Amino acid sequence: MTQILDGKKVAADLRESIKAFIQKKQISPHLVVFLTHSNPASSIYVKNKLTACAEVGMRTTLIEQPASSEAELTKLLASYATNKDVDGILIQLPLHQNIDTKYVLQQIPPEKDVDGLHPINLGKLVQADPSGFIPCTPLGICTLLDAYKIPIRGKHVVIIGRSITVGKPLALLLSQKGKDATVTLAHTATEHLEELCSSADIIVAAAGTPNLITPPMVKKTTTIIDVGINRVEGKIVGDVDPSVYQLCAAISPVPGGVGPMTIASLLQNTLKGYLAYH
């Protein structure tokens, strides 16, 4: 029987513990979200994030205003960047195609950068400096693996996809001392992907390619984390071929796996931002 790594349940538990903490301490961290480039998926993500914040007792402000240049976005950002009542700032990606995303991410004060994408936070992740913010999806994946006590020390984790939101920070996080996984970062140019995956103890599929993970890549002992979000014939599917589900030891499914964990990790980061400066 394949074990389902139930992100929905683990995320609900995490949200519950954050809610209890916030109530006990009688605090109300404040997250500001910028939605500057209209896109149906982004709107849904933002709505889910705001709802989750409200449910645990956090305050939110949504700045929904189109921006098509760095100057416009930086101007929108300015007053929130310096406002001491703002604990976290999140700029929903992707941005308008004319905007240099790296430049904009650098305009968020690192101590409010709850998405963990400012270079100083990514650099702290390289240094294993716990004072930084860890990007939400990698953080959520680690929490999920922890919750199910999946061993990672010394194990071979193959991550497919080298984005700065998932693949690269997850590779850094799992390689850290104390976690001690052996991590391979694979991507579109990787040769012999099938062979590589079949040697893995854990496969993290974050390529955004439906049916990328197929039966020959998987053993009975493999744990799979599906991070894909692909729209196929109006349905959301991950990167893992459905026939793989019954062949592996454990799987975090799409939907109901990493998605809810990412949002719960955002709450965790916002609370961390609040606590670091209060």
Added chain:
Amino acid sequence: MTQILDGKKVAADLRESIKAFIQKKQISPHLVVFLTHSNPASSIYVKNKLTACAEVGMRTTLIEQPASSEAELTKLLASYATNKDVDGILIQLPLHQNIDTKYVLQQIPPEKDVDGLHPINLGKLVQADPSGFIPCTPLGICTLLDAYKIPIRGKHVVIIGRSITVGKPLALLLSQKGKDATVTLAHTATEHLEELCSSADIIVAAAGTPNLITPPMVKKTTTIIDVGINRVEGKIVGDVDPSVYQLCAAISPVPGGVGPMTIASLLQNTLKGYLAYH
């Protein structure tokens, strides 16, 4: 016949081209080196760095003064950090055991951080933002592989050792789009290291363990980069067992491989620091 990746020669060519550029432009970049914790190896490294700078026409200042607290070192650093005539600042590691190295590295202005260890430069490496400084040893290894046209795109590179000076930044660098290697970061906790290495196209040994790389880990097609610097019976040896030399396709030896490349890369970074702000 095993090909020797002659770091001494490639580094000499690189230094020559930097020297020619500096002469042509009639400039003289200025590097300041802090040696605050006495240690025979550190003294030799610093001397080699200063000599290399002088030979290409760069100016150097050596601040050789013991510091056993963050406050002392930060104070030493202060006037050089703000001095516009200083293009690069390097704090020789390791520091005194009482000092938090991460804290001190953050006090170097990122635009003078020629060792590339400030979190903002490490973070830019995660983002593949070319405006940052890349740590000297990883940069030198890439230049050496390039010089010998060793293919890396799609190839499997196994790096052993997860330091912030070598293993982690090299993994990030080789994984970038355009370089496109498939990188595995291995370390002391890695299980089945022999099997993992035997599947590699390129092995980078940066563990600081003599004789770590043994014949069963190597194929006739393997390229090996030895980054180890170990003192054994008064001699400097790398991480690769000597019996491996004749079994692989190519090897960067110790000494005469990565060491000179690291120093040449420091010159490259110092010149980059100068050019970015003049």
